[in-house]
Amino acid sequence: xxxxxxYLFLSCCILFSTxxxxxxxxxxxxxxxxxxxNPDVMKTQKELDAINSKIYQxxxxxxxxxxxxxxxxxxxxxxxxxxxxxxxxxxxxxxxIAGNPLLxxxxxxxxxxxxxxxxxxxxxxxxxxxxxxxxxxxxxKSAELEMSKSKLKVDVTKVFYSIxxxxxxxxxxxxxxxxxxxxxxxxxxFIKNGTATEYDSLKTESQLFSWQPRLIKTQRxxxxxxxxxxxxxxxxxxxxxxxxxxxxxQSPGTEISIEDATNKALENRFEIVIAQEMKKINNDIRNMKxxxxxxxxxxxxxxxxxxxxxDFTFTPDNWENWWDIRILFNWEFFxxxxxxxxxxxxDFRKQESDINISSIEKRIKIELENAFDYRNENQIxxxxxxxxxxxxxxxxxxxxxNYKNGTMTNMxxxxxxxxxxxxxxxxxxxxxxxxxxxxxxxxxxxx
Numbered sequence: 001x002x003x004x005x006x007y008l009f010l011s012c013c014i015l016f017s018t019x020x021x022x023x024x025x026x027x028x029x030x031x032x033x034x035x036x037x038n039p040d041v042m043k044t045q046k047e048l049d050a051i052n053s054k055i056y057q058x059x060x061x062x063x064x065x066x067x068x069x070x071x072x073x074x075x076x077x078x079x080x081x082x083x084x085x086x087x088x089x090x091x092x093x094x095x096x097i098a099g100n101p102l103l104x105x106x107x108x109x110x111x112x113x114x115x116x117x118x119x120x121x122x123x124x125x126x127x128x129x130x131x132x133x134x135x136x137x138x139x140x141k142s143a144e145l146e147m148s149k150s151k152l153k154v155d156v157t158k159v160f161y162s163i164x165x166x167x168x169x170x171x172x173x174x175x176x177x178x179x180x181x182x183x184x185x186x187x188x189x190f191i192k193n194g195t196a197t198e199y200d201s202l203k204t205e206s207q208l209f210s211w212q213p214r215l216i217k218t219q220r221x222x223x224x225x226x227x228x229x230x231x232x233x234x235x236x237x238x239x240x241x242x243x244x245x246x247x248x249x250q251s252p253g254t255e256i257s258i259e260d261a262t263n264k265a266l267e268n269r270f271e272i273v274i275a276q277e278m279k280k281i282n283n284d285i286r287n288m289k290x291x292x293x294x295x296x297x298x299x300x301x302x303x304x305x306x307x308x309x310x311d312f313t314f315t316p317d318n319w320e321n322w323w324d325i326r327i328l329f330n331w332e333f334f335x336x337x338x339x340x341x342x343x344x345x346x347d348f349r350k351q352e353s354d355i356n357i358s359s360i361e362k363r364i365k366i367e368l369e370n371a372f373d374y375r376n377e378n379q380i381x382x383x384x385x386x387x388x389x390x391x392x393x394x395x396x397x398x399x400x401x402n403y404k405n406g407t408m409t410n411m412x413x414x415x416x417x418x419x420x421x422x423x424x425x426x427x428x429x430x431x432x433x434x435x436x437x438x439x440x441x442x443x444x445x446x447x
Contacts, residue, residue, distance in 0.1 A: 024244035027160050030233050034156045035149060037234025044145045051138045058131040064119040073110040111307040116300065124294030125287055133284035136277040143277070147270035150443050152232065157439045159229045164245045165432045166222030169425065173215045176421040180208040183414050190410065200411050207418055214425075247431045249382065252438065258372055261445050265368055268446025271360050279353035286346035293339035295331040302326070364444070371441045378434040385427040392420035 025033070035041060120127065184204045190196030230241050256264075266272065303323045399416040402408035 024242045025233075026244050027157065030156050030160055030229065030243070031153060033233035033235070034152050038152055038232055039234065040148055041145065041152065044141065044148055048138065048141045048145060051134065051141055055131065055134045055138060058127070058134050061127040061130065062120070064117055067116040067118070069114045069116070071110075071112045073112075075108045075110075113305045115303040117302075119299045120297075121299055122295065122297040124291030124296065126291035129284040129287035129291065133281050133288075136280040136284065140274050140277040140281075143270040143273040147274075150270070150446075154436075154439050154443050156229065156232050158436055159225050159232060160243060160245060161247065161432055161435055162225040163222055163229065163243055164247055165428055166218050166225060168247055168428050169218045170215065170222065172421065172424055172428070173211055173218060176418075177208065177211050177215060179417060179421075180204060180211065180414075183410065183417075184208060186410060196410070203411065204414060207414070211421075247428060247435070249431060249434070256445070258369065261372070262365055262368055265364050265445050266361055269360075269364055269444075270446075271364070272357065275353065275357045275360055279350065279357070282346055282349045282353060286343060286350075289339065289342040289346065292332060293335070295329060298328040300326040300328055368444050371437070371444045375434070375437040375441050378430060378437045382427070382430040382434045385423060385430045388423040389420070389427055392416070392423040396420045 184201065187196050187200045187204050191198065191201060226241055229243070230236075235241055301323065302325075304321060306320045307318060396413075396416040396419075399408055399413045403410065403413050
């Protein structure tokens with residue numbers, strides 16, 4: 001191999017190595033990417049992590065706490081001396097430092113420290129209620145995460161099939177526009193020969209103009225859907241996004257009854273889980289309020305250390321130390337009826353939660369019935385447009401045969417072709433609507 005060929009070969013290798021070939025994404029690929037990379041899902045996951053940290057915090061409320069303190073005091077001058085004998089003299093007062101007769105120092109520089117251990121013994125159930133509320137909050141946020149994923153699944157499916165639909169429609173419209181242009185050219189030739197009229201030309205042009213805006217709209221919708229899909233699955237650049245899929249009818253398989261679907265929806269829908277956990281949180285808050293009206297008991301141990309010679313030397317003789325043990329008791333037993341009012345507030349909130357849960361269950365039943373009806377309507381519509389395509393195909397074939405035999409005109413062939421193109425156009429839309437209605441029904445049931 002010559003040097004020139006070697007350089008050419010290496011140049012080609014470098015060129016192809018810099019080209020990135022995007023692997024086409026299927027619907028499952030897009031769904032998997034969305035569950036991992038969607039900004040809303042990632043945000044909710046971080047909120048879930050934050051609540052998990054709150055649960056750990058609540059668990060520490062049951063544990064003892066240790067506090068270490070240190071104090072250094074410097075006086076502007078040596079403490080005043082005091083003759084205790086003169087204290088018995090009428091009118092004598094105790095020297096005060098910082099305006100406090102109890103704050104007595106023996107030296108200008110003073111050092112002291114302390115260690116305190118505090119262990120809650122009885123808080124009226126407050127700590128347990130706090131922990132329970134955080135656990136319910138975690139379950140609520142988990143349900144919100146799963147609910148957002150369920151909705152995201154439908155959104156990704158919609159946008160994915162919107163792109164597929166736009167591609168199919170673009171092909172169909174381009175074929176139709178090309179055919180119409182050919183018909184227009186033929187009609188113009190017929191006008192020159194005197195076998196067609198200006199009306200035939202205007203009718204063909206009108207059909208041509210009516211399909212061209214559809215092509216522009218379809219291309220715009222495909223571009224918009226591609227951007228939406230890139231956002232949903234967490235892709236930065238939508239231009240490199242390539243999808244692989246087709247609009248194809250799939251039988252729903254074993255049909256679930258509306259009664260079974262209703263029971264499954266009421267069991268699996270995350271809105272009900274959220275409402276039930278909100279009810280528990282209200283009850284936990286009620287218990288927290290109740291705890292404020294009950295006695296609070298804590299154990300406390302204090303160890304104190306003071307430098308009695310004020311020279312900050314670490315010899316046992318230079319430091320005084322003492323300790324004490326305390327049982328702290330606090331009970332706010334009278335608050336002008338505030339505690340009872342707080343209990344009543346959350347009793348009303350419990351009733352509010354019961355009404356909310358009942359309302360959600362009713363809405364789900366109505367939503368499910370509407371989804372079943374919409375899915376069945378789309379299935380029937382799809383079947384009718386499929387039959388319409390068969391009829392339009394036969395009509396188009398007959399028009400072509402009769403045109404060749406001279407019993408039908410070019411305009412009859414044009415009309416039959418437009419009817420066939422319109423039937424295919426509507427069939428694609430019906431197929432898209434059917435797929436989306438199935439995805440929406442699955443979301444409502446809770447699959």
